[in-house]
Amino acid sequence: MTQASSANSTIYLAGDIGTSGSKFFYRVRDDQKEALWMGSGVADGLTTLALSILNAGGRPQDHAWLQVGNEVILVGDAAKTFVEGNSLVENKANQAVYKIVAALGVIAEKERMPSQYEAVIWLPLPLTEMNTKDEIAAKLTQTAQNFRFRGMAQQVRVSLKFCPEGFGLYLNRKAQLDATGVPIDQRRTFILMMGHRNLSVLCFEQGSLKSAKSNSDGPGFWPVFERVARSCGVTPADYSALMAALSTGKPLRFLRQKANCMTLLLRSKPSDRPTGKPPGFTCKTIC
Numbered sequence: 001m002t003q004a005s006s007a008n009s010t011i012y013l014a015g016d017i018g019t020s021g022s023k024f025f026y027r028v029r030d031d032q033k034e035a036l037w038m039g040s041g042v043a044d045g046l047t048t049l050a051l052s053i054l055n056a057g058g059r060p061q062d063h064a065w066l067q068v069g070n071e072v073i074l075v076g077d078a079a080k081t082f083v084e085g086n087s088l089v090e091n092k093a094n095q096a097v098y099k100i101v102a103a104l105g106v107i108a109e110k111e112r113m114p115s116q117y118e119a120v121i122w123l124p125l126p127l128t129e130m131n132t133k134d135e136i137a138a139k140l141t142q143t144a145q146n147f148r149f150r151g152m153a154q155q156v157r158v159s160l161k162f163c164p165e166g167f168g169l170y171l172n173r174k175a176q177l178d179a180t181g182v183p184i185d186q187r188r189t190f191i192l193m194m195g196h197r198n199l200s201v202l203c204f205e206q207g208s209l210k211s212a213k214s215n216s217d218g219p220g221f222w223p224v225f226e227r228v229a230r231s232c233g234v235t236p237a238d239y240s241a242l243m244a245a246l247s248t249g250k251p252l253r254f255l256r257q258k259a260n261c262m263t264l265l266l267r268s269k270p271s272d273r274p275t276g277k278p279p280g281f282t283c284k285t286i287c
Contacts, residue, residue: 009114011107014122016165017099019222020196022076024103028111036061036103041079042095046072054078060106060150066098067148075102096123097140104156105149116155119144124165126198126216133162164209165216166193166200183207195220 008028015024017040024036038061043050050072055063066073074082075098104119121140125133137160144156169191174184185207193200199218203210219227225243234242 009117011104011111011113011117011119013100013103013107013119015100015103016124017096018196022099022103026103026107028107028113036106038064038099038103038106039076039079040099041074041076041083042098043074043079043082044071044095044098046074046082048072050074050082053081060109063150064102064106065150066102066105067151068143068146073098073102075099096136097143100140101143101147101156102149104144105147105152105154108154109150109152115153118157118159120159120161122161122163124163124167126165126195126200127211127214128198128216130162130164136160164200164202164214165195166191166202169193170202170204194218196222 011026011028013024013026015022015036019040021040022038024038026034026036047070048067051065054065054074057063062077064075064078066075100121100123107113108117123136140158140160144154144158146153146155148154170184170189173189173191177184177187184204189204191200191202191204193202197220198216199220200216201214201218203213205213226239229239229242
């Protein structure tokens with residue numbers, strides 16, 4: 001692959017830097033649309049000694065590291081050794097800059113970008129985190145001016161645009177209605193966006209977001225998962241196994257003794273379900 005020409009020295013990037021992972025779409029050429037996924041971990045405040053454990057080869061998104069001044073930051077799967085897990089309490093915007101800069105570094109390496117290029121970035125945030133957008137923009141602008149990604153110096157001029165989490169669903173609905181000749185501003189539209197940590201509800205009237213009727217305070221997938229698991233007597237130690245069962249659909253059985261009762265969580269068999277009822281997990285308690 002040859003180095004990108006000066007005509008293709010701009011990265012267009014849209015992403016969701018969620019707790020479950022960083023999901024991006026990008027393009028460098030007009031006819032391009034590429035997906036990029038990176039782990040959500042970030043380990044900052046490190047020195048170059050941390051680089052000795054990294055694999056210099058492999059895909060850049062799997063072995064991503066930044067150097068900003070004298071500080072080394074590991075991003076994604078590379079950070080697993082230094083972080084035990086991702087806190088759902090921590091505002092994900094605090095580490096947004098490193099995740100975005102790492103994604104730019106990955107794309108620049110994959111697309112053979114020059115050391116100096118531009119980036120136009122769209123970033124969704126929950127309404128409860130919109131007050132951090134100025135801080136994110138200022139730090140991103142400063143960090144992107146001079147950093148190293150996997151040892152390669154980069155200087156990026158960024159343009160950052162924010163939108164509320166779930167806004168993409170509104171734009172998709174608008175396109176659907178436009179195709180039928182129906183203006184979306186003639187309808188009241190509600191958007192529900194369930195993320196890993198929170199549930200966002202957006203209300204649009206006459207084509208505008210109504211902040212007073214919108215919020216991002218609802219429980220996301222993980223809080224709901226924890227609540228249901230606890231109600232079935234599943235302990236945190238079994239969360240990974242239960243998640244694997246939910247993801248793969250393979251039968252799973254838990255036996256846990258609690259208060260002289262035996263709680264069983266088992267996947268219902270097709271023969272146990274009424275006709276038309278989807279497969280699921282049921283809780284049964286034997287005392």
